[in-house]
Amino acid sequence: MDEFHQILQRAAVIPVVTLDRAEHALPLARTLLDAGLDVLELTLRTPAALEALALIAEALPGVTVGVGTVLDPRQLQAARVAGARFAVSPGLDPRLIHAARSFDIPLLPGVMTPSEAMQARALGCDLLKLFPADVAGGIAWLRAVAPVLPALAFCPTGGVDAANCAAYLAEPNVLCVGGSWVAPRRLIAAADWAAIGRLAAQAATRRMSR
Numbered sequence: 001m002d003e004f005h006q007i008l009q010r011a012a013v014i015p016v017v018t019l020d021r022a023e024h025a026l027p028l029a030r031t032l033l034d035a036g037l038d039v040l041e042l043t044l045r046t047p048a049a050l051e052a053l054a055l056i057a058e059a060l061p062g063v064t065v066g067v068g069t070v071l072d073p074r075q076l077q078a079a080r081v082a083g084a085r086f087a088v089s090p091g092l093d094p095r096l097i098h099a100a101r102s103f104d105i106p107l108l109p110g111v112m113t114p115s116e117a118m119q120a121r122a123l124g125c126d127l128l129k130l131f132p133a134d135v136a137g138g139i140a141w142l143r144a145v146a147p148v149l150p151a152l153a154f155c156p157t158g159g160v161d162a163a164n165c166a167a168y169l170a171e172p173n174v175l176c177v178g179g180s181w182v183a184p185r186r187l188i189a190a191a192d193w194a195a196i197g198r199l200a201a202q203a204a205t206r207r208m209s210r
């Protein structure tokens with residue numbers, strides 16, 4: 001297992017964060033870090049995302065910040081320049097896989113079917129985002145593909161929450177899980193760091209119980 005995989009495995013839970021205001025980046029990342037979560041994914045769904053990413057990458061070297069919702073190679077390059085340490089895309093796009101290699105940034109492509117997982121494998125990816133995990137079939141999906149695609153590990157995302165994350169993490173082909181429940185957009189908008197801190201602390205117990 002390479003160093004990046006080890007970081008994600010140790011993290012166990014990766015908050016998927018959408019920031020509407022860059023000024024929320026540091027208080028949020030500090031809240032997550034203080035609670036014990038040192039890996040986070042910032043989605044490229046708002047104009048503030050890249051600035052927020054750069055602020056975290058610059059000020060908090062102890063946080064492994066990645067970029068999510070990557071749809072085209074130009075976004076990947078911009079995120080790399082801003083300091084992203086990894087990237088996540090909702091689907092499988094060979095252009096992104098090639099670009100990630102040339103920009104030297106680890107990429108988790110999204111898959112939802114065995115065919116996509118096979119394609120990702122053929123393109124050299126062995127850690128995949130299962131998305132949307134709940135729609136795909138959740139734990140039943142993971143168990144069904146485990147014997148036929150034993151070399152693959154997954155980060156289920158989409159419908160993962162405080163109630164089911166432990167069950168996902170108990171699956172042998174799950175390296176980590178991702179989800180927005182740890183830092184919901186409405187709590188970020190309200191700057192309710194105390195509430196996010198409680199959710200994050202609860203999620204962080206998952207890494208200790210692994």
Ligand code: 3PG
Pocket residue numbers: 016043068069131157158159160178179180181
């Ligand atoms: C993602 O970007 O990975 C998902 O939107 C997160 O899904 P969730 O909101 O169901 O956790």
